[in-house]
Amino acid sequence: MKVLAIDTSSMVATCAVLDEEKVLGEYNLNQDMTHSERLIPMIKVIMDSLNLKIEEIDLFAGAVGPGSFTGLRIGLATIKSLAHVVDKPVLGISTLEALAFNIPFGGIVVPIMDARRNRVFTGIYQWENGILINRFEPTIMEIDELIEKVQSFEEKVVFNGDGTAIYKDSISEKLGSKAIFAPIHLNGARASSLGELAMLKWNRGQRENYFDLVPEYLRESQAQREYKKR
Known part of the structure; x- marks a missing residue:
C-alpha cells in the first residue's frame, strides 16, 4: 500500500x-x-x-x-x-494526534498549538502497548488550565508543537522536571x-x-x- x-x-x-x-x-x-x-x-x-x-x-x-x-x-x-x-x-x-505520533515515547504526550490570547489547541495522548491512545479529546483551552490538568498526572509529560516555543517558560515554572520538551525537529x-x-x-x-x-x-x-x- x-x-x-x-x-x-x-x-x-x-x-x-x-x-x-x-x-x-x-x-x-x-x-x-x-x-x-x-x-x-x-x-x-x-x-x-x-x-x-x-x-x-x-x-x-x-x-x-x-x-x-x-x-x-x-x-x-x-x-x-x-x-x-x-x-x-x-x-x-x-x-494533534499526528503531532503526538511524532514522539515514540512510552508515556503521556501533550501536543500544543498556539491559538493566541494565551490559548492552545491541545489533546492528551498516551502510548499503551505500542498504540497511541487519546486520553483527552482535542480542544482549545487556556494554557494555565492545561498546566493545571497536567499537574495531576504522576508521570512525566512530553510537550511538542509550535506552542512550546511560546509557553515553555510558563510550563517549566509550574511543572518543573515533570515536563519534557521535544527537540525542535519533532515540534512541527x-x-x-x-x-x-x-x-x-x-x-x-x-x-x-x-x-x-x-x-x-x-x-x-x-x-x-x-x-x-x-
Missing part, C-alpha cells in the same frame, strides 16, 4: 509518500503561509522524484485540524480532489507521521470517502466572529 499524506494546518507545509515498510519521500517547508502556491509543486516534486503516478497511490491522507482555517481548506481540497480523480479512499487525521507537523497513522487506522478498519471529509476547526473563524459582533 502506498499513502500520500499532506498537512497544511499550520505554518508548515508538509507532504510525504510512504508504504508499509518505509518513508519513500518527504518534503517539509516552514516559511510562510503560501500553501496555495507551494503545495501542488511540492507533491509533484515528490511524485516525479519517485517515478510515481497519482494512480499508484492507494490511500490519501490529510490533516483535518485544528489549525489555520485557510490552510486546512487548501490541504483538504487538494487531497479530496486527488482522491476523487483516481477514485481512491481518503482518511482524515487529527493534526510531519506528513510521514500523519501518513503512518492513516495506514494504521486503515488496517484497523477505519474508512472515509472524499465527499465526507471536512475540517475540524474547534473554533469560529475571525470572519464569523466579526460578523456576529455586527
